Amino acid sequence: MTQQDDDRAPRGYHDLGGVGGGPVDMTEHVLEPWEKRVDALCGILVGKKCRLMTIDERRDAIETLGEDKYTSLKYYELWMAGTMNLLIEKGTLSQDEIDERMDQIRRRLGLEAEE
Amino acid sequence: MSARFAIGDTVRIAERYPPGHIRTPYYIRGKTGVVADVLGAFPNPEERAKARDGLPELPLYRIRFRQTEAWPDYDGDPGDTLDMEIYHHWLEPDKPAERSG
Amino acid sequence: MPTIGDHDHSHEDHERTFQPDEEDSLGYYAIAEMAVRELLIERGIFTADEFRRHLEVADHGNQALGAKVVARAWTDPDFKASLLRDGSVAVAEYDVEMLGHTRLYAVENTHDVHNVIVCTLCSCYPKPLLGLPPDWYKSRNYRARVAREPRKVLAEFGTFLPEGVTVRVHDSNADMRYLVLPMRPAGTEGYTVEQLEGLVTRDAMIGVTVVGAPV
Known part of the structure; x- marks a missing residue:
């Protein structure tokens, strides 16, 4: 059977078993504070108290960000991107209010706005 | 749903390629293995990924594959194995008659 | 819109979570996390305290x-x-x-x-x-x-x-x-x-x- 003769969905870009690659880079970086904050935020949203989303939904959200993002974003950037998409999709927050708050925070911290 | 397969049963992983959040890795679809453990019932994560409840719970099994079944070109020891968990709806009895039905 | 009081409160929360001597790259998603966290705390989805407890787990590991x-x-x-x-x-x-x-x-x-x-x-x-x-x-x-x-x-x-x-x-x-x-x-x-x-x-x-x- 070939890929063309049926309607099979393509292999997900996250579904890596056996794909092959180069040597495993064993360098470990100490997690930066922002990475731990993302871990904590995502953890709390799937936790027993909030149950705002499931881990399965977050994974699905990451698996639908697109291959470019999947391969270029850092691990916790992916988590945050997936989580934001879900919050917006569920109507919990809007993109506009997130953007507005991000601007406020950048001003507060004295950071230049990104593009 | 109660378990339909028992430890030692030979099973085949369905050769399906649906879209969505799928927990059966691509590389193992269509392969044959043996039930190594029966783990109880769990909600279906493929449903929960789409904000549904994933009920009824599905039996979950640990299936053991020979590496040479998973990868025909496997060049380690022929006794090496690969274990993973497969939810019930991905399993088929390894009987050709039922397989094609 | 948050009140000024809320605003100051969450600002203090940030100050406390920062370790100034540690490298902390504040890229787009790091700022997004702060924004989402502030908004969700203001909505009462979780509290700053609950967040800190989760952060401790990420901090210390086990x-x-x-x-x-x-x-x-x-x-x-x-x-x-x-x-x-x-x-x-x-x-x-x-x-x-x-x-x-x-x-x-x-x-x-x-x-x-x-x-x-x-x-x-x-x-x-x-x-x-x-x-x-x-x-x-x-x-x-x-x-x-x-x-x-x-x-x-x-x-x-x-x-x-x-x-x-x-x-x-x-x-x-x-x-x-x-x-x-x-x-x-x-x-x-x-x-x-x-x-x-x-x-x-x-x-x-x-x-x-x-x-x-x-x-």
Whole structure:
């Protein structure tokens, strides 16, 4: 059977078993504070108290960000991107209010706005 | 749903390629293995990924594959194995008659 | 819109979570996290305190707990039997709470079998016992290779198994979270549980290495 003769969905870009690659880079970086904050935020949203989303939904959200993002974003950037998409999709927050708050925070911290 | 397969049963992983959040890795679809453990019932994560409840719970099994079944070109020891968990709806009895039905 | 009071309050929360001497790259997603967190706290979805508690877990990890469980299994046959029968039940006395529907599943290394863990679909890992996973465990190359060429990957970690040892890869693709119970090294007969704990490494509990004999 070939890929063309049926309607099979393509292999997900996250579904890596056996794909092959180069040597495993064993360098470990100490997690930066922002990475731990993302871990904590995502953890709390799937936790027993909030149950705002499931881990399965977050994974699905990451698996639908697109291959470019999947391969270029850092691990916790992916988590945050997936989580934001879900919050917006569920109507919990809007993109506009997130953007507005991000601007406020950048001003507060004295950071230049990104593009 | 109660378990339909028992430890030692030979099973085949369905050769399906649906879209969505799928927990059966691509590389193992269509392969044959043996039930190594029966783990109880769990909600279906493929449903929960789409904000549904994933009920009824599905039996979950640990299936053991020979590496040479998973990868025909496997060049380690022929006794090496690969274990993973497969939810019930991905399993088929390894009987050709039922397989094609 | 938040009141000025709310605003000042969340501002203080940030100040307290920063360690000024630590590198903290505040890129787009780091700022997005702050924004989302502030908005959700203002909505009452969770509190700043609850967030801090989650942050402590991410901060400290609990790698030592895995080593404690392994050393106990080496010295207490009943505990070992319980751990291999149902990992979640066995570790409940350590106040370990597995996340969501996940359960702990321990696999034992023996003279005949060596186990190694991977998650080819994402990065599933027994966090309550081992803390947050190392970079390499989440890396593309590890995930893409170890299920297919485990012996080559083990060799990169400096692990060469004796002839006749079966390699058993576990692809952590669903609800079990795997812990490798390494073999107790020779030469540790008179060791206390605490001394044994000190020998157990994270990598041996993932299965990419073995616990070496004491030097």
